[in-house]
Amino acid sequence: MKMVGFFITTILMFHLVMVPCVAFIPREWFNFIGFGNGEGQKPQPLLKYDPGEPLVLIGNEAENLGTADPAMATRTDLREKFYSRTCPKAEKIVADAVADTFKTNPNALANVIRLQFHDCFVGGCDASLLLDYIPSGDQVEKRSGFNGLLLKGADLIDDIKSKLEQECPQTVSCADTLVFATNEALILSGLPRQRPLGGRRDTLTSLAKMADDNNLPAPNWPLEKMIETFKRKGFNEEEMVILLGAHSVGSTHCDFIMYRAYNYKETNQPDPTLPQGVVDEIKKVCVDANTPKYRNPPMNFDETPTVLDNLFYKNMVERNRTLLETDAYLLNDPRTAPTVQQMATDPELFHKRFMELMKKLSTLNVLTGKDGEIRKTCRSTN
Numbered sequence: 001m002k003m004v005g006f007f008i009t010t011i012l013m014f015h016l017v018m019v020p021c022v023a024f025i026p027r028e029w030f031n032f033i034g035f036g037n038g039e040g041q042k043p044q045p046l047l048k049y050d051p052g053e054p055l056v057l058i059g060n061e062a063e064n065l066g067t068a069d070p071a072m073a074t075r076t077d078l079r080e081k082f083y084s085r086t087c088p089k090a091e092k093i094v095a096d097a098v099a100d101t102f103k104t105n106p107n108a109l110a111n112v113i114r115l116q117f118h119d120c121f122v123g124g125c126d127a128s129l130l131l132d133y134i135p136s137g138d139q140v141e142k143r144s145g146f147n148g149l150l151l152k153g154a155d156l157i158d159d160i161k162s163k164l165e166q167e168c169p170q171t172v173s174c175a176d177t178l179v180f181a182t183n184e185a186l187i188l189s190g191l192p193r194q195r196p197l198g199g200r201r202d203t204l205t206s207l208a209k210m211a212d213d214n215n216l217p218a219p220n221w222p223l224e225k226m227i228e229t230f231k232r233k234g235f236n237e238e239e240m241v242i243l244l245g246a247h248s249v250g251s252t253h254c255d256f257i258m259y260r261a262y263n264y265k266e267t268n269q270p271d272p273t274l275p276q277g278v279v280d281e282i283k284k285v286c287v288d289a290n291t292p293k294y295r296n297p298p299m300n301f302d303e304t305p306t307v308l309d310n311l312f313y314k315n316m317v318e319r320n321r322t323l324l325e326t327d328a329y330l331l332n333d334p335r336t337a338p339t340v341q342q343m344a345t346d347p348e349l350f351h352k353r354f355m356e357l358m359k360k361l362s363t364l365n366v367l368t369g370k371d372g373e374i375r376k377t378c379r380s381t382n
Helices: 002-022 029-033 059-065 089-104 108-120 154-167 174-187 208-211 222-233 237-248 276-285 313-317 324-329 337-345 347-361
Strands: 252-255 297-302
Touching: 089 108, 089 154, 089 174, 108 154, 108 174, 108 237, 108 347, 154 174, 174 347, 222 237, 222 324, 237 313, 237 324, 237 337, 237 347, 313 324, 313 337, 324 337, 337 347
Parallel strands: none
Antiparallel strands: 252 297
């Protein structure tokens, strides 16, 4: 009887002590210590994580998921070759259309890059900027004063989207179409080729008041407000300076800069920080300070308006040449000046960092999986 009692006590002690402890053993230890062989367990995806940046699938796991149904995507499923099975020609269709446009309208590159920035910085990279109307009747982002009459490039996205619809109906989102077009524009403007991430879906809404609510920088904002806005979007001071290097391509409108040459802070004098040569340059293009709004001509940011190079920074450092007042602050503040100096002396580093940051920008607050929709046309919801 004593022996039977000993065995019963031993069994009870095992259940009271060992079984609860097993509950605290990490699941992945079971294979190592012999409890199970892992069969039937779904492998965990490999994730690359950088504090402040979105999670993005990498390595073999990303390749394997490239064959998944896009409708099952999650936020971490933004990946290269997203349409490899559902619309394999998607990236080529976009690239060919952008290249064809560039042949006759090189300025379209800057327009498309600006479109992506204005779309992503408001509510996320969700093609909200492309909507002309929403069922509620509220004013859409296009109607915001931060976009308005000077926002160009949407017609190119419309043209590309129609080609994609012919090839693969309601498969490639407008949000991805814009990101893919921007990626190709960056390549054509001089940056190294890379594959864009896909998997975004389109939003059902667009509100002008969101664009107006300190989400898009104004050309005369103080530096503190610029830094605060970029930080809210996940970009530090160095990254902000590099993203503003987009001003290496395209132009700005005289309405936003002529006060610096004619009537800075209501003094009827030029901005004292501008060299006389730059003041004369502005006055040569922006001839009449009394011209009605939006009737003035544009002025190129630098001498190579279709090439994304570091001349924008070199002009700042060597000539103190800036058009937008916000750009002028970058050279004179200890938080941003070192990056300006570095980009001015290292064009390859600028190219590398700018491409990385545009990729990061393209992942801001994206809709994936079953969120949103895949629009048939980018100007309206389905």
